Amino acid sequence: MRSTRKPIRRGRLLALLALPLALAVSAPGLANPTTDTAVAPDRTSSGEQNGVGLMRIVVADKSGIDRLNELGVDLAEYVKPVDNGIEVHAILSPEESQSLRDMGFDVQDAISDQSDYAENVAERSTTVRALQALAASTDTLTVLRSEWFTSLDNQLFLNIEVKSSAGSDSTTVLTVSYDSGAGTEIGSGGTATLSRFTDAGQYMYHRFSNPLAIDKAPAKATITSNKGGSVTVDVAKWLGSPRKVTGDHPYVSDFVDHYMDPTEITARFTSLAAEFPKLTQLIDLPYKTNGYRRQAQAQFGTATASIVYVTSKAYGSEGGNDITMSLVNPGAANAPLTVGVSGKAVTVNLATNGSGAITSTAAQVANAVNGNADAAKLLTASTYRGNAGAGAVAAAAATKLTDNLKAPASVSRDPFQMKVLRIGKHRDGSKVGVFLYCQEHAREWVTPLVCVESAERLLRNYAQDPNTRKIVDDLDIFILPVVNPDGAHYSMYDYNMQRRNMTNYCPASSADPANRNAWGVDINRNFSVGSVYDGYNGGSTSCTSDTYSGPSKLSEPEARNEVWLVDNFPNIKLSMNTHSYGGYFMWPPGAYKTAGREVLPRVDQGTEAFFWTSSDYILSRVQEYRGTAIWPGRTGPVTDVLYSAAGNSADEHWYNRGIIGWDFEVGADVYNPTTKRFTAVGFQPTFAEGHEEAMEFANGNIGILEVARAYATDKIQPKSTVKIVSQQPGATTFTFTTSEPANVYYTLDGSRPTFNSPKLALAGMREGVQNLTVNSNTTINWFSVDIAGNVESNYKPDGNGKNYNKQTVTVN
Numbered sequence: 001m002r003s004t005r006k007p008i009r010r011g012r013l014l015a016l017l018a019l020p021l022a023l024a025v026s027a028p029g030l031a032n033p034t035t036d037t038a039v040a041p042d043r044t045s046s047g048e049q050n051g052v053g054l055m056r057i058v059v060a061d062k063s064g065i066d067r068l069n070e071l072g073v074d075l076a077e078y079v080k081p082v083d084n085g086i087e088v089h090a091i092l093s094p095e096e097s098q099s100l101r102d103m104g105f106d107v108q109d110a111i112s113d114q115s116d117y118a119e120n121v122a123e124r125s126t127t128v129r130a131l132q133a134l135a136a137s138t139d140t141l142t143v144l145r146s147e148w149f150t151s152l153d154n155q156l157f158l159n160i161e162v163k164s165s166a167g168s169d170s171t172t173v174l175t176v177s178y179d180s181g182a183g184t185e186i187g188s189g190g191t192a193t194l195s196r197f198t199d200a201g202q203y204m205y206h207r208f209s210n211p212l213a214i215d216k217a218p219a220k221a222t223i224t225s226n227k228g229g230s231v232t233v234d235v236a237k238w239l240g241s242p243r244k245v246t247g248d249h250p251y252v253s254d255f256v257d258h259y260m261d262p263t264e265i266t267a268r269f270t271s272l273a274a275e276f277p278k279l280t281q282l283i284d285l286p287y288k289t290n291g292y293r294r295q296a297q298a299q300f301g302t303a304t305a306s307i308v309y310v311t312s313k314a315y316g317s318e319g320g321n322d323i324t325m326s327l328v329n330p331g332a333a334n335a336p337l338t339v340g341v342s343g344k345a346v347t348v349n350l351a352t353n354g355s356g357a358i359t360s361t362a363a364q365v366a367n368a369v370n371g372n373a374d375a376a377k378l379l380t381a382s383t384y385r386g387n388a389g390a391g392a393v394a395a396a397a398a399t400k401l402t403d404n405l406k407a408p409a410s411v412s413r414d415p416f417q418m419k420v421l422r423i424g425k426h427r428d429g430s431k432v433g434v435f436l437y438c439q440e441h442a443r444e445w446v447t448p449l450v451c452v453e454s455a456e457r458l459l460r461n462y463a464q465d466p467n468t469r470k471i472v473d474d475l476d477i478f479i480l481p482v483v484n485p486d487g488a489h490y491s492m493y494d495y496n497m498q499r500r501n502m503t504n505y506c507p508a509s510s511a512d513p514a515n516r517n518a519w520g521v522d523i524n525r526n527f528s529v530g531s532v533y534d535g536y537n538g539g540s541t542s543c544t545s546d547t548y549s550g551p552s553k554l555s556e557p558e559a560r561n562e563v564w565l566v567d568n569f570p571n572i573k574l575s576m577n578t579h580s581y582g583g584y585f586m587w588p589p590g591a592y593k594t595a596g597r598e599v600l601p602r603v604d605q606g607t608e609a610f611f612w613t614s615s616d617y618i619l620s621r622v623q624e625y626r627g628t629a630i631w632p633g634r635t636g637p638v639t640d641v642l643y644s645a646a647g648n649s650a651d652e653h654w655y656n657r658g659i660i661g662w663d664f665e666v667g668a669d670v671y672n673p674t675t676k677r678f679t680a681v682g683f684q685p686t687f688a689e690g691h692e693e694a695m696e697f698a699n700g701n702i703g704i705l706e707v708a709r710a711y712a713t714d715k716i717q718p719k720s721t722v723k724i725v726s727q728q729p730g731a732t733t734f735t736f737t738t739s740e741p742a743n744v745y746y747t748l749d750g751s752r753p754t755f756n757s758p759k760l761a762l763a764g765m766r767e768g769v770q771n772l773t774v775n776s777n778t779t780i781n782w783f784s785v786d787i788a789g790n791v792e793s794n795y796k797p798d799g800n801g802k803n804y805n806k807q808t809v810t811v812n
C-alpha cells in the first residue's frame, strides 16, 4: 500500500479557508440538505481538486449511518464494525468535516486525499501515450519458439512463443493457425489464441500458458495479430526429452493495463463486436446521455451581496465558451445603467452617482442583463445563492465564460451513445439472459475494467476453453461496461470524486460556478422501487446531495437505458451491478423506510438459500485469483450488511421483474502482514492494485455465469423431507430439509397443497428456516419447488394429482 494515509495538507486547507466563498459557508448544506436553498458545500475553491478527502467517521450504531444518509453526506459504500461502533467513509471538504464535528460526529483521519489523483493521472497518461504510439503502426512479430512434442502418454502438444512489437499494449491479441502435416492447409489442424505473458508488469511475449493439445503434428503455423502483423513459420519437433504436462486447456486472461475512460471502453467494445460477429451483437441503448458538457459561466465580485454570476444559454462547447462579459465604469457622474451586446461580447455600463461612484447593485445588474433582449439570448444573470444582491458591484474587464471542462478534444461533448455488448452463440431470446453492468458511480474507476475483462475472457477463450464454450453456448450475456459515461469522463478529467452524472437540476440559488462539483443525479438512486419519493432512506431530494435521486423516478437516460434493456429482453433472469469499494456481495432488499425501518419485502426462504449457496460458489471463484476472501459479514442483503440505498437498480430489477439482482463492491480490504491489519483500498487505488481487483472480480463474474448456466440447465427436481426438531408432551416441533435451495409449500389440515398454501419461511434475518409446532397428531401434505421452477416428483400444484408428499407427525 502507498503512504496515502496522511492528513490533508495544511497549506491547502488554509488556502481554502482564505477564500471568500469558503467564508460564506457558515452553515454548510449538511444542516438542511432537503431544500434547494441550502448552501451547498464549496468544493472547487482551490482551483485544483479542492481539498476534499476520503475521511473516516466512527458512529455508535446503524442509526448514525441513517442520520448521515439523511444529512446527504457523501458516503462510500463501506461499513466496518470497530470496537467502539461502526466505521464509515465519506467524501468531505474541510468545512464539511468541521460541520459534522460540530454536530457531534467523530470525523477522524483521511483514507486518501487528492495527491493520489495526480499520481494516478500521471501514471495513466504515460501508459496511454505509449499505447497511442504503438497503435499508429502495424506490429512486427518475432517468433521465439515453434515446436511440437509428445508427452509420456503420447499426447501431442504445440508450443508457440511470439513477441509482438505492440505487445506492451494489453489489447494486442495473437492467434495461431496450424496445419495438420506437411502439404496440408494452414488452419486444418486448428486455431488458438495465445496468452500474453507478463513478468513484474513487463510484457515478455505471447505463448500458451500450458502447451496446446493437438491431434496431428503440424509442419507450418501462421501467427496473426489483431494489430495487423502476420508471420508463417515451420513447426519443428522438439528434440528435448518429452516433459509431463498437465493437459489443462490454455485459458487467456489479463486484458486491462490502465484505467480507461468511457470513450476508450466503448471503442474497445465496438472492436470486439467487429472481431467476433458470430458470438456478439452490439446494442445501441435508446436514450443518449446529456453528454460531457455544461453551460459556460463567469462570476463577478467577492462579497456575497455584490456577486453577480452569469450562465450561458448554450453549452460551452456549442458557443457558450465564446461569450464575454465586462462591467464598465463609465468614468463620469450620473451615468445610467445600460447593457450593450456586440456579437458575443456583453458590456454592462454601470450607473454612477453625482460624484462618479458606482451605484449599480448586483440585483440591478442581473435585472438589466436579463432585461436586455440581445443579452438574454446569450446568457442568464443571477445574484449569489439567493442573496438579495443589494451591494454595489465593482468594475471588471471583459471576462470569458467557461464550462471549465478539461478533457481532451478526443472526448466528445455530445450526448453519449451507451452500448451493450451481447455475447452468446444463440442470441434469439431462447437462452437465459444475464445482465452484467458496471460504473453507475463515476469515481469507481476499477469497476468498468471488471466488465471489460469479463467480455474479453468470454470471447478470447471461446475457441479453446470448454468451460467458456458452455457458458457462451448456453447463456445470453449482456454487458454494459459504463452506466454513467458523462460522470466517468468528469471523474477522470475534472473532479475525481464525482459520483453522479453531470446533469444540473439546481435552481439559480445553487447553480453558481463554485457549486459545479455538487451537481448531478445519483444513477443508483434514480430507480423506481423503494425510492426516496416513496419515503425510503438513503436517497436525497436535494440537487446538491451526492445521493440526489433526480427530479423524479427514472428521470435519467442512464437509468432508463437499464430498464429498457431488461424490459426488451425478458429472458434476462440474473444481473450483477458492480460497484467499489470494500469487498461485498449483496442482494435485495436494498432499502428501508426511514420511519420505522420498514424494509422492502425480504426474498423468500428458497431464494435466500439460493443466494447463500451461490455466494459460496461465486466468492470461491473470486478467492482463486489471489486469495481474497469476501467476509461473511459483507455478504447478504444490502440493508443487512451495508445501509439503505433508496431507488437502487438491483431492487428495480428484482421487485419489478423478478430478476435476481446482485451487487459486487470490488476492492476488498487488503491485509498487511506486517501491521496485521486490514486497510481500505479506496475508490482509485494505484493501477497495480486496481488491476488485481479487476482480475479477481472478473473471476467472480465468470462464477456468476457458471451459476446462471446451472440455473438455466437445471432439470433436476428437488427432494424434501420432514425433520423432527423436538418432541415434548403435547407439542411436536418440526421443519423441512431440502436437497437443494427450494421453497416448501405445505398444509396441516389434510388439504391438497398448492402455490397458495403456506410457504416455509425464514426464522429471521441471517437465521435458518422456521420451525413449526403442532399440538396434536397432524398429517402434513407438502411439495418443494426449486429456484428454476422444478417441482418435486413432477407434482402439478395447479392440477388434480395426489403425488405430493404426505407424513403424519405424532404428538405424545
Ligand SMILES: [Zn+2]
Residues within 6 Å of the ligand: 077, 440, 441, 444, 579, 580
Ligand atoms: Zn457505487
